[in-house]
Amino acid sequence: MTDTSTRPALPDHLSVDPRSPHHVAAVFEHDIGILFNDKERFDVEEYCVSEGWIKVPAGKTRDRKGQPLLLTLKGRVEVFYK
Numbered sequence: 051m052t053d054t055s056t057r058p059a060l061p062d063h064l065s066v067d068p069r070s071p072h073h074v075a076a077v078f079e080h081d082i083g084i085l086f087n088d089k090e091r092f093d094v095e096e097y098c099v100s101e102g103w104i105k106v107p108a109g110k111t112r113d114r115k116g117q118p119l120l121l122t123l124k125g126r127v128e129v130f131y132k
Contacts, residue, residue: 060129065096081132087125099127
């Protein structure tokens, strides 16, 4: 098991997009897992634990700037280090 003291605390709201104000690069140096309604999801682009939602891409659909269109799913969100 790795030392948990070197890992930053997991934020309540986190985004994969580096342009977002909710992006924390130090968290992505470690493997994190996201449970959504008791199932592990691997396609999450953004989450908020306190509000209970995740954002996932809507297939291969892109917006006019080339970014994936995101769907918001509501439910129970749990985040952990692997």
